[in-house]
Amino acid sequence: MTLIVRDFRAADAEAVAEVRRSAFPYLVTTPETVAWTVASAPPERRYRLLVAEADGRVVGSCATGVFHDSSDPGHAFAETAVRVDARGTGAGSALVSAAEERLAGLGAAQVSAWARDEPRSVTFAERRGYRRGRSSRVQRLDLAGAALPPLDRQAFPGGVELRTAADFADDPRPLYEADAECTEDEPGDVQFVGPPYAEWLAVIWEHPALDRELTTVAVVDGAVAAFSLAHTDRRGRYWSGMTGTLRAFRGRGLAKLAKNDSLHRARAAGCVEAFTSNDGGNEPMLAVNKWFGYVPAATQWRYVRELGA
Incomplete structure (x- = not known):
């Protein structure tokens, strides 16, 4: 077998999407999003997508770059995925080695990556000198058969109105401000x-x-208070990109209200399964998702390696 690591080409988009769906079947990934991410990444991210090709077939990929939007300087990422039927061929090792060399050349001090909580992935990371950090819990909801809580608009708290992100098309800045606060x-x-x-x-x-x-936005007396951002692959799969409430409005159940509306909309639009991911310590959102009927689908661990080690 001839294995090479090279830069992504536009013609690889479908193959890379297949690689990611094979390695992480719960992700919302399409050829369009793969190509768009490469073409639209901010220059400061120093984004570069590597692929592993075995005998002319793309069997793995590794997205590399730096966290330019982090308060921790010098932190980079290398997110590797290998097709299940290509594991053990050396594709993952070749990709990670190439990624680490590139990131070290950019001056990064640390590199992090997600690994599924399974023996092969964990062993791979730890043998390369990566140390375990926080966990992320991926959850799944059978949206087609879920008994979603009813939406009784007459019972909404006073002053609360539900809108969609499309209603902010002319001026999305209020959504930007809400997303920025919740991200921090x-x-x-x-x-x-x-x-x-x-x-x-x-x-x-x-x-x-x-x-x-x-994407549902909860508005209180005209001000954005909470939102539930929706990603879909147009193939029946829905992913919660972010659900959050601004600090001044927390404790009122508005995130739950927004997500409930978004899930109802998604089911009406033909989505049949929903996925979400939460930090293992984010007990409020874990409780919200359990209330909706989400069940565990996978656990991921963030692993970090000091590039100078």
Whole structure:
């Protein structure tokens, strides 16, 4: 077998999407999102997608870059995926080695990656000198058969109105401000800060998987208070990109209300399964998702390696 690692080409988009779906079957991944991410990444992210090719077939990929929007300088990422039927061929090792060499050349001090909580993935990471960080819990909801709580608009708290992201098409800045605040409060090994508005528009608002009609925004007396952002693959799969409540409105059940509306919209639009992921320490959102009927689908661990080690 001839194995090479090379840069992504536009013609690889379908193959890379298949690789990611094989390695992480719960992700919302399409050829369009793969190609768009490569083409639209902010220059400061230093994004580069590597692929492993075995005898002319793409069997793995590794997204590399730096967390330019983190408060921790020098932190980079290398997210590797290998097709299940190509494991053990050396594709993962070749990709990670190439990624680490590239990131070290950029001056990164640390590199992090997600690994599924399974013996092969954990052993692979730890043998390469990566140390375990926080966990992320992926959950699944059988949206087609779920008994979603009814939406009784007459019982909404006073002053609360539900809208969609599409209603903010002319001026999405209120959604940007809400997303930026909630992002800064999200628990995790890497602490992020809200991006500049122009970058948010390009990376979040224009993301090809974002479904603005299924993204619900809870408005209180005209002000954005909570939201539930929806990504779909147009193949019946729904992913909660972010559900959050602004600090001034927390404790009122508004995130639950927004997500319930979004899930109802998604089912009406033909989505049959929903996925979400939460930090293992994010007990409030874990409780919300359990209330909706989500069940565990996978656990991931963030692993970090000091590049100078």
